[in-house]
Amino acid sequence: MTLKKVAEKLGLNVMTAQDMLETEVTSGYTSDLLSDVMANTKQGNLWITLQIHQNIVAVAKLKELSGIIIVNNRKPEGDTMKKAEEEKIPLLTTADSAFVISGKLYRIIGPQE
């Protein structure tokens, strides 16, 4: 499923990189530890986190993730938004908690790799 479709179905707010939404979401990964995300995500994974500092963009770029969902209505910091726009990493926000949005994502794409 494309990121665009996922964003529509889950009602996510697309904050950056509007032109990168055709990327295929391969699976999801929920974690707030950057080292864990670096070690365990695969290309195209959609990352769910509450972290908002700019290092999340670097990690998403390095691991070629399809995007980052920021939970609990948290707003990415200004530097994070700027960097995400530059690096073409979609940042998406939701009012849902990590648990709830992970469940919703799992329901529509399953554990697919």
Place this chain on the structure above:
Amino acid sequence: MKTMKADLHIHTCLSPCGDLGMSPRGIAEKAKIEEIDILGICDHNSSENIPALIKAAQKYEIVVLPGMEVTSQEEVHILALFDEPDSAYKLQEIIYAHLPGENDEDTFGMQVVVNAEGEVLSFNNRLLIGASTLPVEEVVKTIHALKGLAIASHIDREGFSLIGQLGFIPEGLDLDALEISPAISYEEAMLRFSPPYPLTCASDAHFVEDIGKGYTSFYIKEGTTEEIKKALMNADGRKIIH
């Protein structure tokens, strides 16, 4: 005894997020302008630019405390400060043995090891921006075993701070101080955190222009970790001047 102005937390061009303008000479010159007497050099998980900064700062009679900003397993930043470079190198040996990954320059930035003149000696290719596999308690214990000061970095910031990552200050974590960033005043920090340890302020400069934006004034005899420790404990007439 005298008042010494200390910025105990600055980076150099060795940190991937540190500006390449953070050369030893550039740092020393700016520190002089800011009338800083003591600098703590704390690159992420590495100590390789210590000799260069010590040498560059000599001319201005600035004391450089060799140190490191260690990233714990929980992605909490802890500053280590020593008197002797050898102690920092010993810590570096332990951290390197527990630091997985390789740097990606395009993503995280260059990690440049330089001499006092700013000439490139080598590029460090470890993942210095990454986290070590040591729990925060272990990091503090290791620093103390090497007779260094252990200070929790920028506790008022959300990213990579003790309070940001864990939500609280773990009991029994034997810190020497808690650092606040220049973004918050001493009074605000006292109210917000009711800190169980003394507070210091430092710039955490990654760019030359930020050096000295945060600092702590110590009333001490000389710029050593022992004297600073006494000031933190308000002992023997030493103190922090707020």
